[in-house]
Ligand SMILES: Nc1ncnc2c1ncn2[C@@H]1O[C@H](COP(=O)(O)OP(=O)(O)OP(=O)(O)O)[C@@H](O)[C@H]1O
């Protein structure tokens with residue numbers, strides 16, 4: 001599986017690359033319709049993403065959580081599961097890591113920081129384990145459960161920092177009293193903060209390295225270990241997995257736990273590296289973008305890095321684009337949505353570019369989201 | 374049929390290359406109106422590939438396809454359907470949760486006032502089924518239908534689209550003898566109405582019985598034509614394989630040892646919760662082959678699943694090698710029970726399409742040395758193992774990293790057999806082990822089964838082929854309606870006697886004493 005062949009890589013990259021190009025072209029058409037200048041817009045976009053050191057650092061900063069949520073969705077995919085819950089898992093991870101980050105004053109950084117990161121992973125794992133277990137023990141479909149847990153997660157996270165009400169409603173356990181009426185946590189202690197690789201104004205922290213390491217680790221786990229073999233078998237053909245003596249239930253739970261852990265780590269890294277606190281307006285939207293990243297990256301960990309880089313650059317360049325060309329930054333969301341549509345339905349791209357859907361070739365990434373009914 | 378008539382379909386100089394394989398090489402073939410043409414050939418000879426080209430699924434590398442005198446370009450099956458070509462795949466393409474009528478109209482829906490006009494479709498289906506003797510209920514749900522009826526639905530589907538060239542790729546592999554008779558009646562009726570049929574099978578008897586003309590492929594090339602009136606099974610086999618094939622199995626008297634497999638009063642339900650096994654008791658001793666005969670659907674599948682840990686028991690007890698294996702999982706049955714299992718449906722259980730041949734060959738041993746060192750898998754060891762097995766079991770594939778889905782049907786089966794037979798075991802459970810396999814390889818697999826027995830393994834052989842059961846078994850258990858109605862030593866078994874038992878001859882008697890194991 002992991003054999004490196006340039007032809008194979010080329011073939012794998014073809015549809016995603018065309019999807020991005022097509023989305024950019026359609027974005028340009030939309031701009032033309034509204035009387036904007038797409039060339040100026042894309043020039044602005046490019047310089048905002050890669051124009052100088054600051055631009056590059058923004059791209060890297062945006063890419064980091066996307067790698068992890070993309071991995072989260074990919075791992076679940078490998079086991080045949082559709083994790084729509086990365087957003088909720090991200091938020092729970094955030095809350096858990098902040099909880100550790102604002103406690104334990106005086107711990108050395110080499111204890112406190114790993115502890116806070118681990119807490120984030122554990123929180124995400126917990127949130128991922130729920131849909132996994134419900135699927136195994138009750139047959140509840142993970143898509144439904146993860147969607148619902150996104151709401152539960154967001155509301156729970158909000159509650160933990162709730163400032164309390166004028167009618168005597170009690171504040172949440174993580175609320176920082178010094179913030180007055182504002183619902184937010186205190187800053188995590190410096191000993192729980194991810195150090196900068198490049199400090200302000202660049203603000204690139206060590207989270208990106210953790211994310212890249214996670215990708216390598218996940219690749220190794222999926223393609224080089226017996227557990228990964230089991231997980232992929234369950235995803236490809238659960239009946240054959242059972243026949244071969246693998247435990248489908250165990251793999252489903254494990255895959256969801258891993259998926260949750262990765263999204264939780266994304267949350268931890270965002271807070272410990274950048275925000276240093278949690279407030280309800282911090283959203284788990286990168287969790288949803290993880291779906292785009294996973295599909296664009298063909299659920300391969302290295303593909304995910306590329307895809308996260310791509311989407312991160314789009315996010316990073318959006319502000320500059322608006323500033324330079326006057327085109328509303330929202331167009332970037334339209335483009336990202338188009339990318340998602342094209343990678344989720346590759347038939348559109350194949351048809352558009354007359355790519356012969358070689359029947360001799362089986363898709364490695366198939367959207368299969370149910371097993372056993 | 375007159376040779377002077379214009380062929381309805383002609384393949385001229387067809388060559389098809391896949392990476393590393395030439396599947397068809399300069400193939401010429403003519404199909405005349407109103408004939409049944411049989412296509413014979415070893416596993417991997419290129420039969421399915423050729424048919425997929427005719428049906429517009431694959432594009433030939435060279436050559437042309439001529440339909441009713443005109444060269445045609447097909448880019449997908451819709452083009453073929455337009456030209457009146459229909460194909461029934463061995464793997465049915467029906468949607469289980471839809472009705473027969475919905476399935477038939479899928480892809481060519483009739484719309485009336487913006488709604489699907491199911492009624493009109495149902496009427497057409499009824500008309501077609503009366504005309505061609507294809508009894509199907511348009512409103513039945515496909516998932517409730519037995520295999521034979523599903524196949525009829527597939528045929529109706531092609532006729533609904535006005536096909537007059539029908540391609541049937543191994544249609545009889547999954548049918549019971551009764552269903553095969555029914556299919557042949559339909560084929561004869563279709564022929565009498567001027568339709569042309571290309572029929573692929575590995576069962577030489579069938580070829581001689583139904584076809585008008587036989588074309589033999591070997592290594593992608595046409596090696597000859599035969600006339601069913603003069604050909605015999607052995608001449609056909611020799612043409613296919615290029616050597617003499619021994620169609621009978623040569624084996625010594627069994628030397629049964631201690632009991633390896635012991636099942637006592639086992640009852641279990643099928644997927645729909647209906648009783649499938651009723652108080653089944655059966656034993657298999659080391660060094661003997663126990664055949665399980667019966668019309669398909671009488672509990673044989675469930676019997677195998679219960680034994681291999683894939684289905685749970687309601688009551689009863691199973692021991693293997695003296696270990697209690699009642700409701701043990703598949704891993705325990707294969708590991709502790711030292712058993713192996715060739716499943717009856719290779720696509721459902723036996724293989725992973727998207728995995729390489731090499732990975733499929735370690736599907737249930739991937740966690741053991743030398744394939745794994747602790748947590749990590751050793752791809753090198755897996756590849757070496759695969760190369761060895763592919764060689765020994767003659768699995769035809771360009772290399773072991775090819776996706777299993779790209780192997781020919783029979784070679785996929787050989788791959789599964791190779792994986793299971795290559796392990797040292799005390800109990801071999803084989804369900805339809807030669808399904809889809811050519812005569813030459815059947816000979817080899819039969820020899821392997823006998824060799825396992827002679828090495829001291831207990832063998833449980835479940836087969837829909839009475840010939841196979843008769844050729845290999847030392848004792849024959851007959852199943853009917855979830856019970857073992859009798860167990861007959863091979864030397865006292867006759868086709869007629871078994872046939873009667875399979876039809877439930879004993880079923881009227883009060884509570885049959887199951888498991889007269891000896
Ligand atoms: N999609 C594919 N990609 C690569 N090779 C293929 C593909 N399909 C078939 N082949 C190869 O082409 C050869 C012919 O295969 P084909 O399926 O036509 O055989 P067949 O005569 O139908 O055999 P069987 O009796 O086993 O069904 C085989 O060597 C097979 O491995």
Ligand SMILES: [Mg+2]
Pocket residue numbers: 420421422542781782783
């Ligand atoms: Mg075939």
